[in-house]
Amino acid sequence: MTITKPAQEQAFSQKASPEMNLAPLGAPLIQKADSNLLGALPPPQPLPAGTAVGLLEEDEGDFELRQQVAEALLGEICWDSPSLGHAECPGASKHTTEGGGPARIHIDGAANVHCFHQSCSAVVEEFNRELRRKIWQAEAGGPIGTHTVMTPAILARQAKRREVDALRPMWEQWFMGVVSAPLNPHDLFRNSPTDLNDRTTDDRFDLLRLFHPADLIWTGEVHQSTARNFAEAGNLIRERRVRTHFVSTATFKPGTTRRTKENVLHRRFMVVESDELSLPQQAALLWALRTEWQLAAVVYSGGKSLHGWFRWQDAWNTQEAQLELKARLETYHCDTAGLKASQPFRLPGVLRPDTLKMQSLIYLNLNHSHERR
Numbered sequence: 529m530t531i532t533k534p535a536q537e538q539a540f541s542q543k544a545s546p547e548m549n550l551a552p553l554g555a556p557l558i559q560k561a562d563s564n565l566l567g568a569l570p571p572p573q574p575l576p577a578g579t580a581v582g583l584l585e586e587d588e589g590d591f592e593l594r595q596q597v598a599e600a601l602l603g604e605i606c607w608d609s610p611s612l613g614h615a616e617c618p619g620a621s622k623h624t625t626e627g628g629g630p631a632r633i634h635i636d637g638a639a640n641v642h643c644f645h646q647s648c649s650a651v652v653e654e655f656n657r658e659l660r661r662k663i664w665q666a667e668a669g670g671p672i673g674t675h676t677v678m679t680p681a682i683l684a685r686q687a688k689r690r691e692v693d694a695l696r697p698m699w700e701q702w703f704m705g706v707v708s709a710p711l712n713p714h715d716l717f718r719n720s721p722t723d724l725n726d727r728t729t730d731d732r733f734d735l736l737r738l739f740h741p742a743d744l745i746w747t748g749e750v751h752q753s754t755a756r757n758f759a760e761a762g763n764l765i766r767e768r769r770v771r772t773h774f775v776s777t778a779t780f781k782p783g784t785t786r787r788t789k790e791n792v793l794h795r796r797f798m799v800v801e802s803d804e805l806s807l808p809q810q811a812a813l814l815w816a817l818r819t820e821w822q823l824a825a826v827v828y829s830g831g832k833s834l835h836g837w838f839r840w841q842d843a844w845n846t847q848e849a850q851l852e853l854k855a856r857l858e859t860y861h862c863d864t865a866g867l868k869a870s871q872p873f874r875l876p877g878v879l880r881p882d883t884l885k886m887q888s889l890i891y892l893n894l895n896h897s898h899e900r901r
């Protein structure tokens with residue numbers, strides 16, 4: 529079977545091909561780091577420095593606030609976990625049968641109360657709309673309820689939300705300037721600090737060199753999670769034994785057998801990617817962000833995305849910093865999944881089965897690896 533690849537893909541997967549030396553169609557060329565294209569852009573705002581160190585998944589930092597909103601509406605709630613609890617049904621007066629147990633409430637994602645009874649469903653539905661509306665208001669800085677205890681953590685988070693909302697127009701303006709000058713992805717390749725135009729190297733192990741050799745990382749297919757999926761980066765490189773399509777951006781605790789956020793030891797990279805922007809727009813965005821964040825690698829997904837691997841910064845370990853990062857990624861039309869600690873990403877150097885294109889490494893800066901620290 530012969531697979532015909534588009535010219536652009538061919539260039540990514542056959543790096544020594546002469547096409548790589550041809551100028552891209554009308555796209556600006558970046559030959560030097562101090563290109564005029566970048567010089568014309570306003571500098572992105574620096575992130576505030578953080579102090580506390582912790583791991584945070586999306587929304588997790590809001591649970592305290594959301595619990596209070598739910599309790600203000602529903603009365604006493606027994607919390608089985610930070611986001612899951614049980615309480616008396618808001619439509620209990622409509623119940624026509626006994627039993628069935630208390631109503632369940634979850635406050636992650638779209639908050640929801642679920643009751644076993646059918647007779648209360650109209651009341652419960654109305655209650656759920658009100659619950660989500662109040663959560664939305666509270667997260668936007670509005671009042672929660674008369675008996676709510678505004679802890680310093682909640683107040684700080686509300687203040688941060690207001691600050692982030694005020695910054696959005698500036699980020700938007702910066703972003704529009706960046707994507708109005710798209711960049712041919714080949715220019716990232718040409719400007720890679722590590723020369724990738726070499727058939728003797730292997731993208732898989734080049735990317736893994738960004739980790740510390742002793743880092744326990746996960747490689748596998750998305751749903752695989754056994755002890756065999758965890759190995760030290762240095763061993764994987766030495767033994768050349770990666771055969772899978774995905775890799776973690778974080779490291780895991782010794783003895784880990786499951787890829788969960790609880791098992792994450794250190795964040796190593798944040799991956800910035802977009803399903804909405806064109807490849808040249810994504811290239812321009814990653815190139816511009818590299819003036820503020822440390823761009824360690826760019827991986828072509830074999831589909832419609834470039835994945836920018838930015839070295840994780842200690843200052844990003846606070847809830848406030850991650851709230852700001854999330855808002856910025858949203859403003860840049862990027863996926864916020866790259867903020868999740870245990871999220872897997874495509875490993876370069878292997879053929880993507882659904883598109884039959886190579887997942888490829890097109891930019892590598894080993895100065896931002898964790899090997900040196």
Ligand SMILES: [Zn+2]
Binds near residue numbers: 652
């Ligand atoms: Zn009910």
